[in-house]
Amino acid sequence: MLKPQKYLFMKIIIITTALILISVFNSDAQKIVKKINASVTEKSVESKLGFLASDELRGRDTGSPELDIAARYIAEKYREYGLQIAPNLSNYFQPVQLYRESNAKTAQFVYNDKIAVYKKDIVFLSGDNKSYQGEVAFVNYGLEEDYNGVDVKGKIVMALPGTKEVNSPREYRDLSFEKQKIAQKKGAIGLVELYKSNNRPWKLTVNSLSRDQMRVARKGDGEEMIFLAWLADANGEWEKIAKTTKSEAKVMISGSLSGKVPSKNVIGWVEGKHPEKKKEFLVMTAHYDHIGVTYRGPEEDSIYNGARDNAIGVATLLETAKVIAENRPDYSVVFLALTAEEKGLLGSSWYGSHPIFPLNKTFFNFNTDGGGYNDTTIATVIGLNRTGVTENLKKAVAAFGLGVTDDPVPEQNLFDRSDNVNFAREGVPAITFTCGLTAFDAEIFKYYHQAGDEVESMDISYLTKYTKSFVYAAYLIANSKEKPFWKTGDKYEEVGKKLYGYN
Ligand SMILES: [Zn+2]
Incomplete structure (x- = not known):
């Protein structure tokens, strides 16, 4: 144990050192605040x-x-x-x-003398500014197996949205782009999906799809893709026509600023x-x-x-x-x-x-x-x-x-x-x-x-x-x-x- 006097001396040294350190830190802090x-x-x-x-x-x-x-x-x-x-x-x-x-500024879809009005009946998720014309082929859900025995070269394919299991509009979108790739690979010139959800109003869907959107670029951006559209078909009228008639559909898209x-x-x-x-x-x-x-x-x-x-x-x-x-x-x-x-x-x-x-x-x-x-x-x-x-x-x-x-x-x-x-x-x-x-x-x-x-x-x-x-x-x-x-x-x-x- 230290003698009391020495102890006091040590105490003074410790306190002095502490005071110096505090003032150094303080002055450092003060210096930067001043600067x-x-x-x-x-x-x-x-x-x-x-x-x-x-x-x-x-x-x-x-x-x-x-x-x-x-x-x-x-x-x-x-x-x-x-x-x-x-x-x-x-x-x-x-x-x-x-x-x-970017969505088209104007667009039109005509099939079997029936006209789908842009942003009322139909929206385009992608498509170049041009006209398309071709016979319509109905391909069920538009999945790989749905093309067995169906020749869609040069045709516009029509399909149901989602799959047998997937019927939530939230999941439609990503699937749509997958189906677009499949249709393109099979030689189709466009894909029209027949939207029939009861749990998400069509109007909401139109509004959210009509807004231009920006995202981080992906591989394949800018390459030519076939057009992709959603067509409102709550009571199955378009589906019926697609399944029974063999006439051509015409599509015209203009004013899209995608790029x-x-x-x-x-x-x-x-x-x-x-x-x-x-x-x-x-x-x-x-x-x-x-x-x-x-x-x-x-x-x-x-x-x-x-x-x-x-x-x-x-x-x-x-x-x-x-x-x-x-x-x-x-x-x-x-x-x-x-x-x-x-x-x-x-x-x-x-x-x-x-x-x-x-x-x-x-x-x-x-x-x-x-x-x-x-x-x-x-x-x-x-x-x-x-x-x-x-x-x-x-x-x-x-x-x-x-x-x-x-x-x-x-x-x-x-x-x-x-x-x-x-x-x-x-x-x-x-x-x-x-x-x-x-x-x-x-x-x-x-x-x-x-x-x-x-x-x-x-x-x-x-x-x-x-x-x-x-x-x-x-x-x-x-x-x-x-x-x-x-x-x-x-x-x-x-x-x-x-x-x-x-x-
Ligand atoms: Zn901000």
């Missing part, structure tokens, strides 16, 4: 918003030239801040291959300064697309500027890049501006299947996205308590006088509705930082996906504090002592363990 305060200003935030959400960018719709202008702007900011170009790329753009499935849509994610990175930790990556994401222009009448604003959704997210991402590049953290940090979020999280989906930095070396995804805010005293984090970064988030917002709350509407499942989910599904801990949201109330709906979502109606003073909090949170996560992971029991914990080989 963030100097770098992230109302002007720097507002000018980025002002550009990205301008009328000139016409709502940044995926596939539009204005979205490419936004991508160029982001890339040039990366260059200005000194971000590196990702390995295997020659510039800041990651090409993303999308495909638009490949080239787009891009914008990616750059900052190498970490720790010799080991720099081999792993924090991926920061924000989508830069929005929903474009919809004409609403001669006196109405038609441009959906998307200032809240998600120009503020991109501005925040860029402010983070600026600070991180000048204050390199331990881990490497990737900045990824994503395309086509509004079309179904397509840019992040593409990245998930074509990662530039290996996903098992990506220890965290910090996403920012949102539709608006109704509380300027807080930031909201979708998934606040689901990973190991909770304390860092609380610390970051507090430094700039804000509070933080978790998802106020878990029943809306927001966690799985933004780009973070395409990282989560691969196992990467991934959360979304968003402006202060306490409920989906009138204040949110006033701007969410509305033409009025413009910079002029935003609180720049709040958004600057909010941006600073985000930047600091990113900095803290990129300097994590221990790599953050999913909380025990989270639905993505297992896939995460598999990804990183934890067990």
Whole structure:
């Protein structure tokens, strides 16, 4: 045992050392907060918003030239801040291959002097802009075995939807495309399925099929396919004709805009300064697309500027890049501006299947996205308590006088509705930082996906504090002592363990 005097001396040394350490840590924290305060200003935030959400960018719709202008702007900011170009790329753009499935503007189907009216009686799931003409052959369900002994070369085949076992309209669609391939292989020029569901109204089906849809491109896109249509046949009239007559049907399709849509994610990175930790990556994401222009009448604003959704997210991402590049953290940090979020999280989906930095070396995804805010005293984090970064988030917002709350509407499942989910599904801990949201109330709906979502109606003073909090949170996560992971029991914990080989 130590003598009392010596013990006192030791005690003084320990306390002094602790005080020095605390002041060192404190001054480190103070230093970065000071730098963030100097770098992230109302002007720097507002000018980025002002550009990205301008009328000139016409709502940044995926596939539009204005979205490419936004991508160029982001890339040039990366260059200005000194971000590196990702390995295997020659510039800041990651090409993303999308495909638009567009319905005909007009179409007609005539058979046995009976006319099916487009979008009333008939819809086309695919088909080129041209006319088709051929005898009709009825092929039961249109499955492989239904063609035994039937010659359909040059003919239009008619079939029942689904199969004997499958009679739910939900499952019809995928099966239809399979049947289309079979019919094509057999030499038919088109496939018409006779829709007869009682449990899903035809009108609903028409509406959902009439909308243009975008998806990630697949093998075979752009190759010529036979046309595929659904024809309403609740009382079996068309089926009867197809089974008994031997006349020709005529089909005319025009105005379909199906085709490949080239787009891009914008990616750059900052190498970490720790010799080991720099081999792993924090991926920061924000989508830069929005929903474009919809004409609403001669006196109405038609441009959906998307200032809240998600120009503020991109501005925040860029402010983070600026600070991180000048204050390199331990881990490497990737900045990824994503395309086509509004079309179904397509840019992040593409990245998930074509990662530039290996996903098992990506220890965290910090996403920012949102539709608006109704509380300027807080930031909201979708998934606040689901990973190991909770304390860092609380610390970051507090430094700039804000509070933080978790998802106020878990029943809306927001966690799985933004780009973070395409990282989560691969196992990467991934959360979304968003402006202060306490409920989906009138204040949110006033701007969410509305033409009025413009910079002029935003609180720049709040958004600057909010941006600073985000930047600091990113900095803290990129300097994590221990790599953050999913909380025990989270639905993505297992896939995460598999990804990183934890067990
Ligand atoms: Zn969004």
